[in-house]
Amino acid sequence: MRPKWMGEPRLVTKIAKALALIVVVSLVIFPFWSIVATSLASPEEVIANGGWVVWPEHPTLRIYEALFQEGVVTRALWVSLGVTVFGTALSLACTIFLAYALSRPQIIGGRPILLLVLFTFLFPPGMIPSYLVVTTVGIHDQYSALILPFVVNVFNLVVMRGFFQGLPGELLEAARMDGAGEWRILTRVVLPLSKSVVAVVGLFYGVAYWNRWFEALIYLNDSQKWPIGTVLRQYVNAGSGGEAGGEGGVFAPQSMQMAVVVIATIPIVIVYPFLQRYFVRGVLTGAVKA
């Protein structure tokens, strides 16, 4: 006999579950919907509704047209896309190489290198030392300042190293006996078995590069090089805080702010479902082995 919880639920239970799911989903969907709806409303309607619109009376894409025509947001999207694609590729390559090397017990100097890497995780540099390094190596005000300082994330490295350590040693030994070198073992044996962890670490890197805004503000003087996150922040903050300085600035219409939020969010929303299936497997497998 099957236990009670594995049997067919009663109708009341089904309804209760459905209601609970509807409530939870609504809590997630509603804020996002109000952002989309506000972006489609006219600035006058937004003000009349106290800042947020749930159902625009006369939905319009006017704000989106204005944003894309002006070119600042479009350019920032391309910058973010470029930084995310190149940054993720470079980060994945560096993380895979380093994690693989550090996962091999016979590597010379592996332990001190691991300690050095972990040291930066436990004691991250402050903003000013990082700025000085970026300036000294000559990448200040360049797109590479958004990639190189963040090329290896120690958390991702530890997850990937743990995953590699969990692979059966016999497989690697067999490949070695067949004459494969480390490069061939990595590319032909290890990576094909590590798709899930590579996907999830790639997702972590991609989201981090896409969302990175503060470093752009600090490292890039030229606002034309700012990614979408930094531009979004400027739209959202426009006109705020002027009271102390006596300015009382003009803020960007809420519908425009929300339109930029939507534009900045859509790429991640599109990519996420394709990688989600790797998510749990990738992280858990890497996390349990240290």
Added chain:
Amino acid sequence: MDRRSLLKMVGAGALATTGVPMLSACGQGGDGGAGVANEGKNLVPWPTYVPFQGPTPDGAPDATGVQALYKKYPQKLVQAVTDKVGDGSKIKAMLITYGTPPKPAADNQFWTAINKALNVELELVMTPEADFVKKLTTVMASGDLPDIIMFGAGYQVADEQQFIAAQCQDLSEFIAGDNVKNYPALANIPPYSWKGMGRISGKLYGVPIERPMPGQQLFVNRTLLDSVGAPRNWDQDSYFAAMKALKGDKRWSIGASAASVAGGFANYHAYCFGAPNMWKVEGGKFTHTFSTPEYKQALEFMRKMYEAGLYYPDSTTVSQNDLKTHFYNQTVASMTDGYGAWQAASDTVGDKWAVDLALPYGKSATPWQGSGRFGYVVFKKAPADRIKLLLRVLNWLASPFGTKEYELANYGVEGVHFTRGAEGAIVKTELGKVENPTNVPIKYIAAAPGVLYYPGGGTLAQRVYDYEKVALGKSIADPSNGLRSETYSTKWQQLNKVMGDAHAAIVFGRRPLSDWDTEVKSFIANGGDKMAEEFAKEYAAANS
């Protein structure tokens, strides 16, 4: 990795992170800030004030700080700068911005026109207000300085004056006394603005960005107030009665934001009760306004208003931007904002209702003057010719109302950013609403002294002028304005935050009014007394 290795690493890291700063602090050998004080120094003279003889105003300015009123835009503009300004070189300026991101200079007709007029290539390092201090402190620490750096905007950066004295150009030989006459638009900046910026070690290091005398203001919905019969010249009772009458279903009479609830809004009531403008000087001794009975009375009155349900319910959390939306859609009937907000507010609400400035209530009201400046700019150290070039750029950008330069710097290119309406009034084009000195923030490099002219027409400028006529006569200045105090520069932000939290807790009924005295004692003991002492010495030096 085993636990022992991890612990060793943590220990080494802790030593590195605590030891290195200690060592570096030893190596700097600074003077601890004493060098920036003006006490005991030879003070260079303030720049000579030579007012611009511009178009005849409809309302005359006066010595109390009332601005010139222009009901119409001048028909004939004069050319203020006839000599060549720049040499085609690049000028990098680090500025705050409250605007939205602009197109690059090459694609931006406003920016291009300014560059062409100045014959320079302005490279603007624009930092949104929310992150301005972080960026500024990082750049200060790096030593990699742009040509022009803006300070101010209501922020006091730690070791600001020490940094300027050590790293920036002393401008005394260029602009002190009559030397400023080489830059007529800078000579047109009124003395209160220079004094608001202050000297460092007796020298002039910067050029102020002028703002008119009135400080933060209580903006009101005059249409709603008229509907409940509230008088413009109100007293405490009629103010309270009006606020109670305005309270309605889904409408609150008092709008305060997280930023203003213990800031601008509290200040309005403090000066209505006659509290001193931040500090009071008596017999050379400084006393903070927090310590005065008038401030405590204002606090009690604000608590009474809260108990009457007049405050917007989210006053401790709502952002200033969201509060503006509530003000514009008449959810709240009043709010405080910077003085410069009157034009933006009127632009937004149009003809729907009338924006107005609230006169202070109370017979002994002492409206608080602002610092006379939004901020100031300093220059990176450079040869004299380069400094003169930078000053010529500032001089052009500060060209006064009634000049062709002012028109270009403030409204852009005719036919592109604005057209002429009735009687020559400036009417912004759609492009002018995007390409302007807010989004390309050249007005934070230098700006002309303000006048009361409102391109939107109507009676608003006249109402602001009338307000200034009534309020400025009895207004008082902050005696610490432009003075140096090491303790203030290092501790004020923290102490003010503590006092602000206590203020909000008392007004919103979470703590008893009697707690205020305890907080004031703590404020005095934790640095307030030291600030008072340092300001008193500076004040004596400046007025000797």
